[in-house]
Amino acid sequence: MAVFSADKIHEIGRVLKAAEVEKQADKYYLKVADAASRRSLSLEIYPDTTLGGDKGAMVVVYTPTAHLQLHHVSGFVTSEELGEVTFVGEAGGRLSGLVVERVAACSLYANVNREVISGDFTKLGVEVMLSGVALSLAEELVEKPKKK
Numbered sequence: 001m002a003v004f005s006a007d008k009i010h011e012i013g014r015v016l017k018a019a020e021v022e023k024q025a026d027k028y029y030l031k032v033a034d035a036a037s038r039r040s041l042s043l044e045i046y047p048d049t050t051l052g053g054d055k056g057a058m059v060v061v062y063t064p065t066a067h068l069q070l071h072h073v074s075g076f077v078t079s080e081e082l083g084e085v086t087f088v089g090e091a092g093g094r095l096s097g098l099v100v101e102r103v104a105a106c107s108l109y110a111n112v113n114r115e116v117i118s119g120d121f122t123k124l125g126v127e128v129m130l131s132g133v134a135l136s137l138a139e140e141l142v143e144k145p146k147k148k
Helices: 006-016 126-136
Strands: 020-024 027-034 039-051 054-062 067-071 075-079 084-091 094-101 106-113
Touching: 006 020, 006 027, 006 039, 006 075, 006 084, 054 094, 067 084, 067 094, 067 106
Parallel strands: none
Antiparallel strands: 020 027, 027 039, 039 054, 054 067, 075 084, 084 094, 094 106
């Protein structure tokens, strides 16, 4: 089942209050702008693109100072309350997440041990806790490890 459908793209655009949502050849383009902070970013969502020897979903964020990509996106969670969308990919028991905010900000968390998102945050250092809290919204998207 595809991660991104046209309806899901429009849900993402609605949550981010995107100024533009446009279907282009092999991707969707969303423009997110925040007048108060004078920030903007472009979000490109490729529902099914070639990623090396295989195909998968990819999300790309362009800002005036950064270019971020998350390959093999396996799911996403929207939060109307927080005004953000968290895109997640998992490989080898580690999670990577790209959080895009309505205020045209974004954060990347890469290669996070999956235990961090479901563990006791109070036992983590502040710098690690932040990634756990940010990615915990997506906990329902990742497969539970198999018991041995």
